[in-house]
Amino acid sequence: MLFQSTVLACKMNDKSSIWVHVPMTRSSIIEEGQLYALGFRFHHAVNDVAVLNLWLRDSESKVPNFSTHNVGVGAFVVNTQHQILCVRELRKNYMPWKTPTGTSELGESIEDAAIREVFEETGIRTKFHSILGFRQTHGMAHGRSDLYFVCRLDPIEEQDDNGNFVIPTPCAQACEIEIAEWVPFDDYKRMVDGEGSQKGHPMMSHVVHAYEMGRMIEKKVVESVVPGRPPNDVYFPR
Amino acid sequence: MLFQSTVLACKMNDKSSIWVHVPMTRSSIIEEGQLYALGFRFHHAVNDVAVLNLWLRDSESKVPNFSTHNVGVGAFVVNTQHQILCVRELRKNYMPWKTPTGTSELGESIEDAAIREVFEETGIRTKFHSILGFRQTHGMAHGRSDLYFVCRLDPIEEQDDNGNFVIPTPCAQACEIEIAEWVPFDDYKRMVDGEGSQKGHPMMSHVVHAYEMGRMIEKKVVESVVPGRPPNDVYFPR
Structure with missing residues (x-):
């Protein structure tokens, strides 16, 4: 569980959020890495890359919108x-x-x-x-x-x-x-x-x-x- | 090749573009369906859904930007x-x-x-x-x-x-x-x-x-x- 240990390590190091950039040709990793279950969500996707984010703090996410x-x-x-x-x-x-x-x-x-x-x-x-x-x-x-x-x-x-x-x-x-x-x-x-x-x-x-x-x-x-x-x-x- | 036949059918029916909505938990389909090779690209992704589009005409794509x-x-x-x-x-x-x-x-x-x-x-x-x-x-x-x-x-x-x-x-x-x-x-x-x-x-x-x-x-x-x-x-x- 690659991502589970990454999430743990980032929390221990007091990081506020994790970004994951996934190219279209590697998109299976979103499903196989169980990113949804870990709490990651799409922040945006443009051209051939999707960008996901997980907010690690208890507070409301401070990651700004992509665009409105x-x-x-x-x-x-x-x-x-x-x-x-x-x-x-x-x-x-x-x-x-x-x-x-x-x-x-x-x-x-x-x-x-x-x-x-x-x-x-x-x-x-x-x-x-x-x-x-x-x-x-x-x-x-x-x-x-x-x-x-x-x-x-x-x-x-x-x-x-x-x-x-x-x-x-x-x-x-x-x-x-x-x-x-x-x-x-x-x-x-x-x-x-x-x-x-x-x-x-x-x-x-x-x-x-x-x-x-x-x-x-x-x-x-x-x-x-x-x-x-x-x-x-x-x-x-x- | 599910998507290849879909693309062909849409072209034959003179459709201008195809939209594909992919939830995070089914994201492998982007890779397995070879959407990149077929010419699909991300239009946007919000929360747990990525949306891809393929423009089917020879002209420049008329699909508007997601947001700027x-x-x-x-x-x-x-x-x-x-x-x-x-x-x-x-x-x-x-x-x-x-x-x-x-x-x-x-x-x-x-x-x-x-x-x-x-x-x-x-x-x-x-x-x-x-x-x-x-x-x-x-x-x-x-x-x-x-x-x-x-x-x-x-x-x-x-x-x-x-x-x-x-x-x-x-x-x-x-x-x-x-x-x-x-x-x-x-x-x-x-x-x-x-x-x-x-x-x-x-x-x-x-x-x-x-x-x-x-x-x-x-x-x-x-x-x-x-x-x-x-x-x-x-x-x-x-």
């Missing part, structure tokens, strides 16, 4: 002609128009994720301006939670020979997007405000209000107080 | 005598004082997590006011990312017979906190601003500035547009 949230992004892109960039997804949607959205990848910044998703879905290149609001939702896929940030992005517009801004033409992404279009801002506003027979979108209605009032959450980059850490992305209301 | 982030909270609690609630942790810290902090539990709201951590660390009861700023950090434990929200909380102060507010006395949590104290706000500000020989805390210096300017990110609760979902917590700059 995903980060989603939405893009609020308004051009110099007071039009907002919208898409209609191929999978049926409850709205005639929505703003481009997506999920941030591990290690990606909020603004990079928003810029990437807009480019993937519409071909439009943008620059980050600010965050207009965010939402927390629990009970998503696999019981995880979601934080969703709406980013105000400025489209990159070229100027023609006469100095007029040229609005770039959206191009719908194959596979996911049926159509990508600049929609008159007031049409979008009426839709999310739920005017007429439309259902409305309470969150986006607040976002439109924040945008029209010039409210924003700005990004700054500050030095970390933890030695050796790179600078931090921080966000403040303004 | 944890959510941390900090509490900015200022009383009616212009003092801020601070703690000194038992584990050595780089600052003489810090504001109470912690990690939100799965399914917990940002403000509930902040209120809970303040009560656990200092015994002080508070009400949520607003969010003063947040930070994103990558490359934390197990390669996950962290979103850390600084919440402005108001301490609950009783009034005495003469109508004067009675400031509640902090009580340091055993095990983790050496001392919990109301610190003059200006002393805290000088510390985070890095005045004199102090190193300062660039993020908290910005938070102090946002607080002094009366800036905030407000919480609202709005109806979800997804049928059957409970209302959403949303946050907007004001």
Whole structure:
């Protein structure tokens, strides 16, 4: 009983917990080593390795969660002609128009994720301006939670020979997007405000209000107080 | 070869992916079923179950991440005598004082997590006011990312017979906190601003500035547009 003696030895040495990393190709050891009966549980598993932990103290485990949230992004892109960039997804949607959205990848910044998703879905290149609001939702896929940030992005517009801004033409992404279009801002506003027979979108209605009032959450980059850490992305209301 | 025929059958039926849920006590099946060789990889594992996925299409996998982030909270609690609630942790810290902090539990709201951590660390009861700023950090434990929200909380102060507010006395949590104290706000500000020989805390210096300017990110609760979902917590700059 390899693990039983390990557990005993660690307890005698006043260790607080034991970690076991098990590759997929050696997974029988979890069953054969009776890790479940010894009290080990999965902490997480990624790619081809599962990681188990056993808390050795009488107190509640102080081993932090693996992770609880995903980060989603939405893009609020308004051009110099007071039009907002919208898409209609191929999978049926409850709205005639929505703003481009997506999920941030591990290690990606909020603004990079928003810029990437807009480019993937519409071909439009943008620059980050600010965050207009965010939402927390629990009970998503696999019981995880979601934080969703709406980013105000400025489209990159070229100027023609006469100095007029040229609005770039959206191009719908194959596979996911049926159509990508600049929609008159007031049409979008009426839709999310739920005017007429439309259902409305309470969150986006607040976002439109924040945008029209010039409210924003700005990004700054500050030095970390933890030695050796790179600078931090921080966000403040303004 | 149970799994090989399953994979074939799913491909023939144009399925996009296969999920396999394996309890710890049956983990040998991962090794014996040669799931690694068939291309399965761990999607996640929680408690006593590991979940594996195989993407069956030629395209890049569209199975979303399990989760990428944890959510941390900090509490900015200022009383009616212009003092801020601070703690000194038992584990050595780089600052003489810090504001109470912690990690939100799965399914917990940002403000509930902040209120809970303040009560656990200092015994002080508070009400949520607003969010003063947040930070994103990558490359934390197990390669996950962290979103850390600084919440402005108001301490609950009783009034005495003469109508004067009675400031509640902090009580340091055993095990983790050496001392919990109301610190003059200006002393805290000088510390985070890095005045004199102090190193300062660039993020908290910005938070102090946002607080002094009366800036905030407000919480609202709005109806979800997804049928059957409970209302959403949303946050907007004001």
